[in-house]
Amino acid sequence: MPRAGPLKIKLQLYVGEERAFGPGRADLLEAIDHEGSISAAGRSLGMSYRYAWMLVESMNHGFVEKLVEAAPGGKRGGGAVLTDAGRRVLAAYRSLEAKVVESARGEALDQLQGLLKPEA
Amino acid sequence: MPRAGPLKIKLQLYVGEERAFGPGRADLLEAIDHEGSISAAGRSLGMSYRYAWMLVESMNHGFVEKLVEAAPGGKRGGGAVLTDAGRRVLAAYRSLEAKVVESARGEALDQLQGLLKPEA
Numbered sequence: 001m002p003r004a005g006p007l008k009i010k011l012q013l014y015v016g017e018e019r020a021f022g023p024g025r026a027d028l029l030e031a032i033d034h035e036g037s038i039s040a041a042g043r044s045l046g047m048s049y050r051y052a053w054m055l056v057e058s059m060n061h062g063f064v065e066k067l068v069e070a071a072p073g074g075k076r077g078g079g080a081v082l083t084d085a086g087r088r089v090l091a092a093y094r095s096l097e098a099k100v101v102e103s104a105r106g107e108a109l110d111q112l113q114g115l116l117k118p119e120a
Numbered sequence: 121m122p123r124a125g126p127l128k129i130k131l132q133l134y135v136g137e138e139r140a141f142g143p144g145r146a147d148l149l150e151a152i153d154h155e156g157s158i159s160a161a162g163r164s165l166g167m168s169y170r171y172a173w174m175l176v177e178s179m180n181h182g183f184v185e186k187l188v189e190a191a192p193g194g195k196r197g198g199g200a201v202l203t204d205a206g207r208r209v210l211a212a213y214r215s216l217e218a219k220v221v222e223s224a225r226g227e228a229l230d231q232l233q234g235l236l237k238p239e240a
Contacts, residue, residue, distance in 0.1 A: 005135045005136050006135075007133045007134070007135060007140060008133070008134045008135070008136075009131065009132070009133060009134075009220075010131075010132040010133075010134060011129065011130075011131065011132075011220075011224075012129070012130040012131075012132060013127045013128070013129060013130075013232065014127070014128045014129075014130055015125045015126075015127060015128070015236065016125050016128075020127060020232075020236065021232065061237070062236065062237055063235050063236055063237055064235055064236070064237050064238075065235075085235060088231065088235060089232060089235055092228045092229075092231040092232045092235075093228070093232065095227075095228040096224055096228040096229055096232070099223055099224065099226070099228065100129075100131075100220050100223060100224055102223075103219055103220060103222075103223030103224075104131075104216060104219065104220055104223075106219070107215075108212045108213070108215040108216040108219065109212075109216055111208065111212040112133065112140075112141065112209060112212045112213065112216070115183050115184055115185075115205060115208060115209055115212075116135065116140065116182065116183060116184070117181070117182055117183055117184050118184075
């Protein structure tokens with residue numbers, strides 16, 4: 001019987017009880033950079049337009065500068081691009097994530113992996 | 121104007137797209153150990169009984185052994201205790217979490233913190 005798949009680590013950043021940044025927001029910023037619009041980015045990630053927009057609003061309000069600049073033409077009209085702040089936040093998060101994943105390797109993670117039930 | 125509160129790190133462990141363990145489950149195991157029942161543990165964490173029980177079921181099915189042993193008397197009737205496996209999973213997760221939080225300190229986290237908006 002094969003073992004359960006490998007444990008994957010997800011790193012969420014909170015301020016108090018509020019989520020500030022994490023893998024979903026990072027993926028969305030990358031997809032916006034690639035797709036050039038919030039709706040296309042959300043679609044590429046299987047998110048509803050409403051949810052993608054809500055995440056963008058939350059990020060734009062939570063940081064000192066907007067992370068995403070939506071072009072004129074209304075919420076559904078224009079394209080969207082990452083700002084410099086958006087690129088900085090994304091790069092810093094990916095760097096932090098890589099460091100954390102690397103640091104997590106070792107005995108404790110192996111123990112948890114060993115206690116996981118084999119897949120059916 | 122005070123800066124935003126410090127960024128807190130939460131470490132979620134997934135198998136594929138399914139959550140295997142994280143801070144909520146760890147807190148619940150600790151509370152069960154302290155309170156001696158799932159309902160009291162959930163209450164102490166502000167979780168509904170239904171949600172606390174769902175987390176316990178999920179953990180008990182996801183690992184090679186049960187992490188929580190509910191005493192006879194029905195779901196709402198008896199007490200509950202951590203099994204040895206429950207203690208091992210909890211200890212390994214807390215150890216991993218401490219290592220990750222320590223490793224996260226540094227430039228990337230400082231950058232993210234610096235880009236967070238000051239609190240109103």
